[in-house]
Amino acid sequence: FYSHYSRDQRARVNRKIKALKRSCYGFINQAHMFKRIYQLIA
Incomplete structure (x- = not known):
């Protein structure tokens, strides 16, 4: 599974x-x- 987020960022x-x-x-x-949640991530 490819994602542009590293594991650390997702965590x-x-x-x-x-x-x-x-x-x-x-x-x-x-x-x-x-x-x-969207405001938190952006």
Whole structure:
């Protein structure tokens, strides 16, 4: 499987997403959470 992200970068992004999920527990609107993830990655 080829990706332009190294394993380290993917792990870093996954950690940030997991932390965001923990901090945003209880979001009513799931689309808002996805927007926050996109902002975090960009």
